[in-house]
Amino acid sequence: MTTTSPQANGSGGASAPIQERDRVTVRFAGDSGDGMQLAGNRFADATAVFGNDFSTLPDFPAEIRAPAGSLAGVSSFQISFSKHQIFTPGDEPDTLVAMNPAALKSHLSALAKGGLLVVNEDAFTSGNLKKANYPSNPLSDGSLDDFRIIKAPITTAAIAAVEDLGLTTQNAERTKNFFALGLVYWLYDRDLEPTLDWIEQRFGRLPNIAEANRRALYAGHAYGETTEIADAHVRVPPAVLTPGEYRTITGNQALVLGLITASHLTDLELFYGSYPITPASDVLVELAALREFGVRTFQAEDEISAIGTAIGAAYGGGLGVTGTSGPGIALKSEALNLAVMTELPLLVLDVQRSGPSTGMPTKTEQTDLLQVMFGRNGESPLCVLAAKSPGDCFYMVLEAVRLAFQFVTPVVLLSDTYLANTAEPWPVPDITQLDQIDVPYRKLEHIDPEDFQPYARDPDTLARMFVPPGVKGLEHRIGGLEKSDISGDVAYSPENHQRMTDLRGEKIRRIANFIPELEVDGPESGDMLVLSWGSTYGAVFTAVNDAREAGHEIAHAHLQYLNPFPRNLGDIVSRYKKVLIPEANTGQLRMLIRANFLVDAQGYNEVTGQPLSARLLTAAIIKMANE
Amino acid sequence: MVLHTPPSPELVESIIPLADEDLSRKDYASDVDTRWCPGCGDYSILAQMQRSLSNINVAPEKMVFVSGIGCSSRFPYYMNTYGMHSIHGRAPTIASGLKLSRPDLQVFVITGDGDALSIGGNHLLHVLRRNVDVKIFLFNNRIYGLTKGQYSPTSELGKVTKSSPVGTTERPLNPLSVALASEATFVARSYDTDPQHLQVTIEQAARHHGAAFVEILQNCNIFNDRAFADYTDRDVRDERLLYLEHGEQMLFGENKNKGLAVSATGLRVVDADGPDAGLILHHDATRPAPDVHQLLARCAYPEMPVPMGVIRQVTAPTYGDYLDGQIEVQKFKNRHDITQLLRGRSTWQVE
Ligand SMILES: Cc1ncc(C[n+]2csc(CCOP(=O)(O)OP(=O)(O)O)c2C)c(N)n1
Ligand code: SF4
Ligand SMILES: [Mg+2]
Numbered sequence: 001m002t003t004t005s006p007q008a009n010g011s012g013g014a015s016a017p018i019q020e021r022d023r024v025t026v027r028f029a030g031d032s033g034d035g036m037q038l039a040g041n042r043f044a045d046a047t048a049v050f051g052n053d054f055s056t057l058p059d060f061p062a063e064i065r066a067p068a069g070s071l072a073g074v075s076s077f078q079i080s081f082s083k084h085q086i087f088t089p090g091d092e093p094d095t096l097v098a099m100n101p102a103a104l105k106s107h108l109s110a111l112a113k114g115g116l117l118v119v120n121e122d123a124f125t126s127g128n129l130k131k132a133n134y135p136s137n138p139l140s141d142g143s144l145d146d147f148r149i150i151k152a153p154i155t156t157a158a159i160a161a162v163e164d165l166g167l168t169t170q171n172a173e174r175t176k177n178f179f180a181l182g183l184v185y186w187l188y189d190r191d192l193e194p195t196l197d198w199i200e201q202r203f204g205r206l207p208n209i210a211e212a213n214r215r216a217l218y219a220g221h222a223y224g225e226t227t228e229i230a231d232a233h234v235r236v237p238p239a240v241l242t243p244g245e246y247r248t249i250t251g252n253q254a255l256v257l258g259l260i261t262a263s264h265l266t267d268l269e270l271f272y273g274s275y276p277i278t279p280a281s282d283v284l285v286e287l288a289a290l291r292e293f294g295v296r297t298f299q300a301e302d303e304i305s306a307i308g309t310a311i312g313a314a315y316g317g318g319l320g321v322t323g324t325s326g327p328g329i330a331l332k333s334e335a336l337n338l339a340v341m342t343e344l345p346l347l348v349l350d351v352q353r354s355g356p357s358t359g360m361p362t363k364t365e366q367t368d369l370l371q372v373m374f375g376r377n378g379e380s381p382l383c384v385l386a387a388k389s390p391g392d393c394f395y396m397v398l399e400a401v402r403l404a405f406q407f408v409t410p411v412v413l414l415s416d417t418y419l420a421n422t423a424e425p426w427p428v429p430d431i432t433q434l435d436q437i438d439v440p441y442r443k444l445e446h447i448d449p450e451d452f453q454p455y456a457r458d459p460d461t462l463a464r465m466f467v468p469p470g471v472k473g474l475e476h477r478i479g480g481l482e483k484s485d486i487s488g489d490v491a492y493s494p495e496n497h498q499r500m501t502d503l504r505g506e507k508i509r510r511i512a513n514f515i516p517e518l519e520v521d522g523p524e525s526g527d528m529l530v531l532s533w534g535s536t537y538g539a540v541f542t543a544v545n546d547a548r549e550a551g552h553e554i555a556h557a558h559l560q561y562l563n564p565f566p567r568n569l570g571d572i573v574s575r576y577k578k579v580l581i582p583e584a585n586t587g588q589l590r591m592l593i594r595a596n597f598l599v600d601a602q603g604y605n606e607v608t609g610q611p612l613s614a615r616l617l618t619a620a621i622i623k624m625a626n627e
Numbered sequence: 628m629v630l631h632t633p634p635s636p637e638l639v640e641s642i643i644p645l646a647d648e649d650l651s652r653k654d655y656a657s658d659v660d661t662r663w664c665p666g667c668g669d670y671s672i673l674a675q676m677q678r679s680l681s682n683i684n685v686a687p688e689k690m691v692f693v694s695g696i697g698c699s700s701r702f703p704y705y706m707n708t709y710g711m712h713s714i715h716g717r718a719p720t721i722a723s724g725l726k727l728s729r730p731d732l733q734v735f736v737i738t739g740d741g742d743a744l745s746i747g748g749n750h751l752l753h754v755l756r757r758n759v760d761v762k763i764f765l766f767n768n769r770i771y772g773l774t775k776g777q778y779s780p781t782s783e784l785g786k787v788t789k790s791s792p793v794g795t796t797e798r799p800l801n802p803l804s805v806a807l808a809s810e811a812t813f814v815a816r817s818y819d820t821d822p823q824h825l826q827v828t829i830e831q832a833a834r835h836h837g838a839a840f841v842e843i844l845q846n847c848n849i850f851n852d853r854a855f856a857d858y859t860d861r862d863v864r865d866e867r868l869l870y871l872e873h874g875e876q877m878l879f880g881e882n883k884n885k886g887l888a889v890s891a892t893g894l895r896v897v898d899a900d901g902p903d904a905g906l907i908l909h910h911d912a913t914r915p916a917p918d919v920h921q922l923l924a925r926c927a928y929p930e931m932p933v934p935m936g937v938i939r940q941v942t943a944p945t946y947g948d949y950l951d952g953q954i955e956v957q958k959f960k961n962r963h964d965i966t967q968l969l970r971g972r973s974t975w976q977v978e
Binding site: 045474 | 725752
């Protein structure tokens with residue numbers, strides 16, 4: 001089969017002069033069935049190969065298949081790419097690709113005046129206009145006059161390109177995302193090669209479909225080249241990144257790789273108990289495909305069972321992990337307390353989503369911080385960490401596992417929907433350069449039974465003498481009833497309960513002696529500190545830099561350790577006149593900072609289900625700096 | 628998809644981790660003082676468990692008792708083995724995670740009628756369905772003991788308890804029926820006041836490869852005294868209990884003068900010396916279809932004799948057999964190079 005292509009490389013045609021830009025943000029929006037996620041991911045791959053730094057933001061409806069053409073069914077994928085290092089998928093797009101009226105309706109408000117709009121004019125039928133609640137056709141009623149617009153017959157052109165392949169109408173029409181992609185490739189001077197390779201890999205066994213997708217891609221590209229599109233042909237030069245080998249990674253992928261790596265570094269088999277829940281399910285699904293690494297995934301009957309099995313595995317001396325999202329954490333809280341009382345090394349992943357209750361399952365939020373800190377009966381301290389970027393999820397898993405074993409404690413690692421789904425370039429770690437993770441019970445297994453006391457503690461860490469079953473002479477019982485100091489027998493004495501409460505608290509506080517101090521980016525003291533945690537890192541970093549460029553001297557510090565806090569945090573927050581804490585919640589870290597350090601920290605809070613907007617945040621920072 | 632054929636009984640015997648030296652009942656008893664009410668049926672169950680383990684000579688360091696919450700769930704403290712007294716209803720989950728990641732351990736679950744069938748009902752269903760190789764002992768006293776006498780999911784309709792002063796308004800569950808409906812591969816019943824029978828039943832469960840479910844009728848002399856006395860008292864036992872033996876006829880009564888036969892609506896009692904004697908059933912615990920087993924499970928006093936012993940024991944691969952089989956197969960089929968995994972499907976070089 002031959003491919004008909006006027007020109008196979010992405011070096012651009014002669015029609016319009018190419019312009020250079022530092023950074024561009026493109027949003028693909030269409031019906032769930034239009035293949036926007038696929039198109040976006042291909043664009044990200046092509047961008048990676050081209051050498052830009054980039055960050056992506058997929059956004060899909062909770063409904064698997066909402067009615068075609070409806071507003072509820074709109075799915076989108078944003079990618080920002082730059083010649084500099086970037087830390088967010090961009091606030092507003094420069095270019096919006098709208099495959100139908102519903103997509104236009106849902107996303108147009110994000111496009112700045114003068115922005116480029118690429119629409120599939122074929123989809124603007126009266127039926128689709130009605131489904132999107134358009135009283136008249138926006139393509140002809142003048143309502144889009146503020147934008148530069150490319151009206152392309154994407155559906156008909158794609159069908160025409162694949163006409164003689166004998167596909168069903170439905171299959172022919174399906175290639176329209178590749179046509180749109182080809183057009184955008186031309187606009188942004190991307191190479192087609194990585195996508196052609198991908199098509200071959202993915203559809204090689206279905207030569208007809210592969211050929212159709214190739215042709216649609218070429219046709220879209222040729223359409224860009226031959227149509228006079230003024231001021232739209234743009235090139236973003238490659239970024240200067242630290243040399244090395246890179247891959248694309250999302251937060252959920254990084255969690256999976258972190259768990260496998262932790263299993264390798266502890267030399268323990270991984271047990272992952274979980275119950276499917278968006279956005280944590282990917283972790284279960286991807287781990288289940290890695291049995292060859294000795295991974296035992298267990299799809300439990302509910303989240304309570306999921307953590308129960310992970311506790312069982314941890315008690316047995318394995319790497320016991322459970323993962324879920326906010327509603328699942330709520331169900332797990334009683335069992336999590338059992339792990340606090342029995343002092344077992346357990347890792348809990350919480351990929352936060354928008355709440356309360358079922359909330360908005362596919363949208364992001366940082367609203368579980370106080371739940372994991374305090375959402376249990378009794379005084380129940382445990383260690384809480386939060387990842388700051390997709391790639392950081394990998395390293396925070398290793399850190400969480402290290403602390404769980406060193407301190408014999410449950411550790412909760414917070415991620416969220418945004419990190420889970422966002423992709424970025426990631427330097428591939430060298431496994432030989434990663435430190436082994438110490439498993440203290442291995443030394444205790446050879447202890448003289450005379451010297452064994454299950455609740456005797458290491459003088460530095462206060463970790464108890466945890467020994468899993470199987471060692472002769474060390475038989476003992478643990479459980480959720482209050483334990484006697486040292487012996488671990490059941491105990492009800494008032495003095496003992498006070499002592500054990502203090503010990504459990506102090507053990508977690510001492511973790512601060514074994515984690516890095518918090519680093520401040522910017523002035524060591526002065527007018528204003530912006531303090532952030534978790535997935536807002538990229539937006540806050542960007543906003544702080546933009547505010548600095550506007551002439552403000554502002555410090556930024558970002559927390560990855562939420563319990564305990566780094567030991568110098570109290571000192572840091574007291575060195576600035578103003579402290580601003582941006583969060584995608586109504587002020588959960590702010591509450592902790594105020595309670596712990598008595599500083600008058602102010603909040604910048606957005607709870608929209610979307611990642612923080614760097615632009616709005618910049619304005620808030622500048623406003624506070626000026627106050 | 629069967630990856631493993633289940634091991635033979637001889638092999639199962641060899642799978643139970645045995646102690647090097649001969650251990651007596653005392654070796655399985657911890658030095659913790661028992662805290663049950665004097666006269667509680669739990670004492671006898673504890674003694675029989677210790678005797679059974681010493682009969683098998685299980686290595687104590689390889690034994691783990693996992694329990695939920697309730698009077699019955701205090702049990703692990705009194706055993707000189709490893710153990711976890713966990714949270715209400717969740718013992719099957721902890722036991723599952725433990726057994727699947729540590730196949731070398733013998734994991735026993737101790738639970739009560741409230742623990743297993745009320746708050747933990749879902750977990751019981753699924754641990755049995757999955758055939759995780761753990762042995763579950765449900766102490767059924769038809770009452771909430773620890774919380775001082777509220778009705779439980781096995782309390783009979785209309786029962787007067789502290790939380791049902793004019794009688795309950797809900798029908799009870801039959802634990803054996805639940806276990807059978809959950810695809811349990813081993814289902815048995817025994818009771819606290821027949822030490823011999825209880826010991827043998829525990830040993831049979833211990834030797835089963837797969838999930839075993841044993842209902843132990845247990846007297847709570849404080850809140851539900853003599854709940855089973857009508858048929859377990861020494862002087863009426865022979866008449867009112869049916870001791871099942873695999874392969875043997877289902878006979879009961881003072882000179883084994885009665886038996887069970889199939890009727891149009893289920894089972895019926897026939898005279899062993901009468902004209903229908905030839906219709907008396909032989910007990911087949913290994914019968915794949917659970918039909919007769921369900922009928923036996925439903926036999927209740929006073930209409931019918933109450934069955935004791937192993938109702939069902941079938942062989943099937945355990946969850947662990949499947950899981951470990953998959954791991955072996957995938958290790959053989961796929962590369963497990965962590966560097967390659969970290970690199971993912973494609974990488975690019977930045978110079
Ligand atoms: C989450 C939770 N809810 C309630 C209780 C209180 N509670 C403890 S034991 C129990 C019932 C136990 O009944 P059963 O399982 O029959 O055990 P028994 O005491 O009769 O042996 C209840 C309701 C608890 N410990 N935890
Ligand atoms: S309350 Fe009942 S079940 Fe509990 S210890 Fe006392 S007699 Fe036994
Ligand atoms: Mg009970």
